[in-house]
Amino acid sequence: MEIAREILDGFRDGDSDSFKKIYELTKDYVSAVIYRLCLNVQETEDLTHDIYVKLYDARQKYDGSVAFTTWLYKIAFNHTLNYLKRKKYTRLKLPFLHRFYNLGEVNSEQNETDKELLATLRKLMDNLKPEFKMCIVLRDVESKSYEEIAGILNISVGTVRSRINRGRKKIVELYKKGGYDQ
Amino acid sequence: MINKTKLENDTYHKKVLPLLTKVQPPVLGDSLWAKIESSITNPKIEQSIFDKIISSIKFSFLEHMKMLSRSNMRVAVSFASVALLFVVSIFGYNEYVMYNDVNDYLSDIHPVKKTNSMDSWLDQQVQILEKI
Numbered sequence: 001m002e003i004a005r006e007i008l009d010g011f012r013d014g015d016s017d018s019f020k021k022i023y024e025l026t027k028d029y030v031s032a033v034i035y036r037l038c039l040n041v042q043e044t045e046d047l048t049h050d051i052y053v054k055l056y057d058a059r060q061k062y063d064g065s066v067a068f069t070t071w072l073y074k075i076a077f078n079h080t081l082n083y084l085k086r087k088k089y090t091r092l093k094l095p096f097l098h099r100f101y102n103l104g105e106v107n108s109e110q111n112e113t114d115k116e117l118l119a120t121l122r123k124l125m126d127n128l129k130p131e132f133k134m135c136i137v138l139r140d141v142e143s144k145s146y147e148e149i150a151g152i153l154n155i156s157v158g159t160v161r162s163r164i165n166r167g168r169k170k171i172v173e174l175y176k177k178g179g180y181d182q
Numbered sequence: 183m184i185n186k187t188k189l190e191n192d193t194y195h196k197k198v199l200p201l202l203t204k205v206q207p208p209v210l211g212d213s214l215w216a217k218i219e220s221s222i223t224n225p226k227i228e229q230s231i232f233d234k235i236i237s238s239i240k241f242s243f244l245e246h247m248k249m250l251s252r253s254n255m256r257v258a259v260s261f262a263s264v265a266l267l268f269v270v271s272i273f274g275y276n277e278y279v280m281y282n283d284v285n286d287y288l289s290d291i292h293p294v295k296k297t298n299s300m301d302s303w304l305d306q307q308v309q310i311l312e313k314i
Contacts (some may be wrong), residue, residue, distance in 0.1 A: 032207035041208045053221045090268050121201055172190045175198050
């Protein structure tokens with residue numbers, strides 16, 4: 001996705017309309033990836049909010065060496081990755097805090113099929129390392145190339161391949177273990 | 183080995199991946215843009231000082247807990263116990279000194295037999311007050 005030069009210039013100068021245009025153009029993609037990783041509407045909204053505020057604060061730092069969307073995804077997905085790591089940590093090590101903040105609750109407005117699907121997915125995804133989860137969603141759901149993922153997450157292509165392979169193996173193992181294979 | 187890998191790949195692509203792609207992401211409403219806009223135009227209004235303190239305590243607590251490995255945790259707990267014992271000792275000693283000071287002061291005014299028992303000390307004080 002290309003963002004026009006004048007929009008980018010306006011955004012860098014702090015123009016709110018240009019920022020809104022960027023938000024309108026990119027929010028669906030960003031929030032879709034975040035949702036597939038968190039599987040929670042409230043968390044998706046909160047993370048999207050934080051990411052765009054962070055993006056606005058960092059607008060002067062964009063030097064144009066990479067495509068603007070790559071830079072945006074870098075901020076967005078690394079922020080999400082940090083959040084997921086923290087969430088996994090609280091779930092495993094500080095379960096009382098996890099329960100207190102109600103992380104991972106199914107939303108009441110969803111219908112039964114969605115709830116069932118989300119519950120299954122959550123059981124699979126919650127036990128996966130956030131790094132594996134991120135690589136799997138970017139590669140298998142969003143169809144990003146290995147090179148693009150490596151660029152976004154600031155890791156080598158080899159690491160991306162290894163994370164995807166290990167993540168797939170782990171998720172299949174969890175799928176079979178959970179008895180969903182019948 | 184090859185068959186096992188192929189089987190895993192098949193399970194992944196035919197059963198697990200469709201679950202992931204089936205999930206429908208939510209459509210974000212205009213209210214989110216309003217929230218973002220208010221955060222970038224009024225960053226101070228968006229988060230009160232109280233919220234900032236709470237969130238910084240929350241995050242520093244989590245970050246510190248993250249840094250502590252299991253063995254470090256034991257050291258931290260021992261250190262905290264020693265610190266607590268120290269504080270309790272200081273407090274106890276202060277109370278003891280104060281009790282003695284008051285006892286000495288009252289004994290100076292109305293000399294009575296000094297005692298270490300709290301009950302008899304109280305009895306003595308009651309007697310003194312009755313005399314007054």
